[in-house]
Amino acid sequence: MNRLHPLSAVTMVIQQAITWVTIPFFLVVFLSGIVDVVEYSWVFVLVPLGLLLGTTYALVYYYRFEYGITPDTFDVRSGVFSRRSREIPYGRIQNVDIARGVVQRLLGLAVVSIETAGGGNTEATLRFVSESEANRLQHQIRRRTAEATERRRRRADTDSDAVESGESPLPDDSVAGTPGEESASDPDFERADGTATAESGPQISESDSRTYESRRRRLFDLEARELLLYSFTSFRPAAVAAVLFVFFLATDTILDVLVTIAQPVGGPEDLENGTTGSYGVLTIVSMVNGLVITYLLSVAYTFATYYDFQLGRIDEDFVYERGLLQRYSGSIPVEKVQSVTVTANPVQRLIEYAGLWVETAGYGPDSGSGSQSAVPLADRRRVYAFTENLTGVERPRFHTPPSIARRRYLVRYSLIAAAIVAVAFGTAWATPLERWYLAAVVFLVVPPAAHLRYVNLGYYVGEDHLVVRRGFWRRRTTVIPYYRIQTVSTRRSIFQRRLGLASLVIDTASSRTFYWATPTIYDIDLEDAREANGVGRTRLQSALRERAQSDDVGLSVDFT
Numbered sequence: 001m002n003r004l005h006p007l008s009a010v011t012m013v014i015q016q017a018i019t020w021v022t023i024p025f026f027l028v029v030f031l032s033g034i035v036d037v038v039e040y041s042w043v044f045v046l047v048p049l050g051l052l053l054g055t056t057y058a059l060v061y062y063y064r065f066e067y068g069i070t071p072d073t074f075d076v077r078s079g080v081f082s083r084r085s086r087e088i089p090y091g092r093i094q095n096v097d098i099a100r101g102v103v104q105r106l107l108g109l110a111v112v113s114i115e116t117a118g119g120g121n122t123e124a125t126l127r128f129v130s131e132s133e134a135n136r137l138q139h140q141i142r143r144r145t146a147e148a149t150e151r152r153r154r155r156a157d158t159d160s161d162a163v164e165s166g167e168s169p170l171p172d173d174s175v176a177g178t179p180g181e182e183s184a185s186d187p188d189f190e191r192a193d194g195t196a197t198a199e200s201g202p203q204i205s206e207s208d209s210r211t212y213e214s215r216r217r218r219l220f221d222l223e224a225r226e227l228l229l230y231s232f233t234s235f236r237p238a239a240v241a242a243v244l245f246v247f248f249l250a251t252d253t254i255l256d257v258l259v260t261i262a263q264p265v266g267g268p269e270d271l272e273n274g275t276t277g278s279y280g281v282l283t284i285v286s287m288v289n290g291l292v293i294t295y296l297l298s299v300a301y302t303f304a305t306y307y308d309f310q311l312g313r314i315d316e317d318f319v320y321e322r323g324l325l326q327r328y329s330g331s332i333p334v335e336k337v338q339s340v341t342v343t344a345n346p347v348q349r350l351i352e353y354a355g356l357w358v359e360t361a362g363y364g365p366d367s368g369s370g371s372q373s374a375v376p377l378a379d380r381r382r383v384y385a386f387t388e389n390l391t392g393v394e395r396p397r398f399h400t401p402p403s404i405a406r407r408r409y410l411v412r413y414s415l416i417a418a419a420i421v422a423v424a425f426g427t428a429w430a431t432p433l434e435r436w437y438l439a440a441v442v443f444l445v446v447p448p449a450a451h452l453r454y455v456n457l458g459y460y461v462g463e464d465h466l467v468v469r470r471g472f473w474r475r476r477t478t479v480i481p482y483y484r485i486q487t488v489s490t491r492r493s494i495f496q497r498r499l500g501l502a503s504l505v506i507d508t509a510s511s512r513t514f515y516w517a518t519p520t521i522y523d524i525d526l527e528d529a530r531e532a533n534g535v536g537r538t539r540l541q542s543a544l545r546e547r548a549q550s551d552d553v554g555l556s557v558d559f560t
Contacts, residue, residue, distance in 0.1 A: 002068055005128050013058040013059065015058070017054040020057075057080060060080050064080060064083075066078075072089060074090065091145065096115075098138060098329040099113065099326060102325055105327065110129060111125065112129060142314070219312055221309070222308070222376055222377070227303065227377075231299045232299055234348075239294045239301060262281055303324070305322065306373075310322070322373075332358055337359070338361055339519070340356065340359075343356075343357060345473060345475070348377065353378065355375055355376050355378075356374045356387060358374050359510035374390075387479060392464065393467065401524050414443070417440075420442050424439035457521075461535050465479050465480060466506060467479050468520070490503070490530070491503045502524065504529050505519075
């Protein structure tokens with residue numbers, strides 16, 4: 001078994017020491033002001049004690065954290081008070097990501113995150129190892145994952161042949177090989193006693209590294225123009241959280257600055273003295289400044305996240321690198337891909353650009369590290385060609401919902417507009433706000449909003465794929481192979497039942513977030529929904545049988 005890099009112990013000591021010193025310090029300062037028993041002098045006892053305990057805990061955790069590569073699993077042992085041992089089968093490993101911040105790159109360190117299918121959490125995190133060790137682990141785990149997949153395929157073929165010939169299936173050792181033989185020939189395998197077979201320790205050789213990288217085929221590079229377009233035409237919700245966090249930390253200072261900015265255009269002299277009109281000006285100025293700052297933060301965040309984005313292919317995996325301050329390197333296993341989604345907002349559609357995302361088992365787009373972005377932004381025709389080559393889907397001919405669905409959206413948005421007017425009326429009744437009726441202007445946007453929602457909906461039931469399109473502000477066109485579908489369910493609200501409509505929910509093995517909902521065919525005729533459901537089930541069974549016979553992963557990795 002191996003330990004983390006020695007500098008990892010230093011970082012753990014610093015982090016734990018700060019935590020164990022800060023908590024007792026602020027507790028004593030807070031309690032000494034409200035409880036007579038607690039005295040401020042306790043700080044001089046508790047702070048050194050916290051420093052000692054934090055340092056001890058960090059060192060013990062470092063020496064009790066071990067990891068190692070075995071023929072069938074990646075093992076991790078950790079814990080101070082409660083010992084935890086994890087054996088992660090290679091067949092379950094989804095991604096092996098490497099992250100390096102600015103300080104970590106200067107020190108030659110990296111964080112290795114191992115993600116498995118079936119959940120949105122990282123199964124194991126190695127914080128920190130050397131860059132060469134991180135590359136070795138990523139290389140070896142990818143290779144062993146591919147070998148595990150190949151063994152499963154050979155096992156399935158062998159069992160199928162045995163059943164057809166009337167023989168009993170062969171034991172696993174006849175297909176998977178003998179672990180002892182693998183350990184004798186593989187310099188990266190570690191014996192059961194915890195020692196590595198290679199004399200030089202667990203480091204990947206230069207020849208192995210060159211051989212591994214020589215198989216890498218570059219598929220896509222995000223050019224400077226595309227990076228700038230993507231930064232300025234996309235929005236990150238995290239920017240809103242950052243602005244709100246800063247506002248709550250320095251509310252008084254920020255309000256004073258906003259008052260100063262609003263004064264030249266009719267704002268109040270201060271928050272205590274002002275008229276209704278001046279407060280209205282201050283509100284507008286505050287909103288404009290907040291939107292501008294949030295947008296600029298979003299631009300900076302996107303630029304730093306996708307700087308120098310590169311997508312390549314090594315064997316049956318997509319591999320990517322990205323990041324300016326925090327450098328990421330990871331993989332997307334082709335056989336784990338559940339669906340492919342083409343995204344574009346109105347501005348990107350106007351300039352004929354789009355992005356391409358892939359969803360893998362257990363992880364959806366933006367569910368964590370954002371590792372499922374295959375093409376952040378590129379020419380729309382190029383993205384469509386990528387999608388067709390990646391999935392083999394034919395050019396879809398979309399079916400739209402019946403026109404009665406547009407009437408439903410018209411009524412829905414009218415009710416929302418009426419609620420806004422009612423809120424404005426209630427506010428005017430309780431405050432000096434005048435001309436509340438101006439809020440009725442929102443009714444003007446109801447017809448175009450209902451129309452835009454309607455025209456951006458569509459679905460296509462193909463021979464091998466189901467394609468779902470939805471969304472105006474962020475249009476998403478999702479391509480789902482039939483054999484990746486987990487369930488197809490029909491959903492009908494009370495209003496849909498009155499109109500004879502239904503929605504089809506298509507669920508795959510990838511997890512979903514609030515931002516990325518499950519692909520749904522909205523508001524189609526009930527009979528069409530039943531027909532699509534039946535066709536989907538039939539073609540799902542056919543696709544599974546064909547895939548079992550051909551033993552094909554079902555996805556091409558040739559973007560050219």
